[in-house]
Amino acid sequence: MRKKIVAGNWKMNTDLDGAKELASGVCGLLNREVQGGTSQVPEVVLFPPHVFLPPVVRICADHQGISAGAQNCHQEEKGAFTGEVSAGMLASLGVTHVLVGHSERRAYFGEDDQMLAKKVERALAHGLTPVFCCGEMLQEREAGNHFEVIKSQLGNGLFWLDEIQIRKTVIAYEPVWAIGTGVTASPDQAQEVHAFIRKLLADKYEAGVSANLSILYGGSCNAQNARELFSRQDVDGGLIGGASLKAEDFIKIIQSF
Numbered sequence: 001m002r003k004k005i006v007a008g009n010w011k012m013n014t015d016l017d018g019a020k021e022l023a024s025g026v027c028g029l030l031n032r033e034v035q036g037g038t039s040q041v042p043e044v045v046l047f048p049p050h051v052f053l054p055p056v057v058r059i060c061a062d063h064q065g066i067s068a069g070a071q072n073c074h075q076e077e078k079g080a081f082t083g084e085v086s087a088g089m090l091a092s093l094g095v096t097h098v099l100v101g102h103s104e105r106r107a108y109f110g111e112d113d114q115m116l117a118k119k120v121e122r123a124l125a126h127g128l129t130p131v132f133c134c135g136e137m138l139q140e141r142e143a144g145n146h147f148e149v150i151k152s153q154l155g156n157g158l159f160w161l162d163e164i165q166i167r168k169t170v171i172a173y174e175p176v177w178a179i180g181t182g183v184t185a186s187p188d189q190a191q192e193v194h195a196f197i198r199k200l201l202a203d204k205y206e207a208g209v210s211a212n213l214s215i216l217y218g219g220s221c222n223a224q225n226a227r228e229l230f231s232r233q234d235v236d237g238g239l240i241g242g243a244s245l246k247a248e249d250f251i252k253i254i255q256s257f
């Protein structure tokens with residue numbers, strides 16, 4: 001059975017007190033969900049800024065079903081890369097996941113497919129789960145090229161992995177035109193792309209891979225639209241930006257299965 005996952009990408013937000021408060025708030029509300037036992041509770045991953053990972057890891061460690069991920073890692077093992085953070089450093093903190101290929105990293109930091117493939121490799125080597133983000137820009141969708149774009153991003157960045165490695169990853173479909181814009185992909189649009197990704201997996205790997213790999217939707221997902229998005233067959237949860245910054249909003253998304 002595929003894992004349901006809801007992940008919160010805090011981006012460059014919060015300060016130390018705010019990060020602790022948000023993580024504690026989510027953990028407290030999540031506990032109530034788990035104990036209540038009424039709804040299906042997904043796995044939850046919080047992605048705070050790097051500097052706040054140690055306290056967030058500690059807070060999550062006291063709770064079931066929640067862990068901390070990093071928003072990025074460097075593609076090299078170690079060395080003269082001033083200001084950078086390696087996958088090994090993150091793993092040594094108790095971080096479980098790392099975002100790779102978020103559209104903001106691709107756009108503002110020039111991260112290309114080759115670099116992203118190395119980041120995936122580095123993350124896996126340290127036991128981190130890469131959450132590999134893919135998605136088309138508005139003009140690519142308008143030109144009807146979105147399937148080609150996604151195929152190429154996944155082909156170059158991720159699908160070079162072998163059967164064992166690919167099973168240790170998560171894919172997030174995040175149309176760039178939906179990120180932070182308030183414009184969400186419709187449930188049909190999300191389902192169509194997720195089914196396409198699953199077909200790509202099925203063409204490349206044995207059937208169990210496609211059936212068991214979680215594919216998350218990201219892009220202006222919130223408490224109002226999550227339920228319908230998550231009800232679609234191939235949508236296994238969400239990568240949430242803005243709506244993950246308030247514990248009460250985020251927990252409503254977690255309750256949307």
Ligand code: PEP
Nearest residue numbers: 179180218219220241242
């Ligand atoms: C994101 O940055 O991954 C994201 C999905 O952002 P938002 O939910 O704010 O669109």
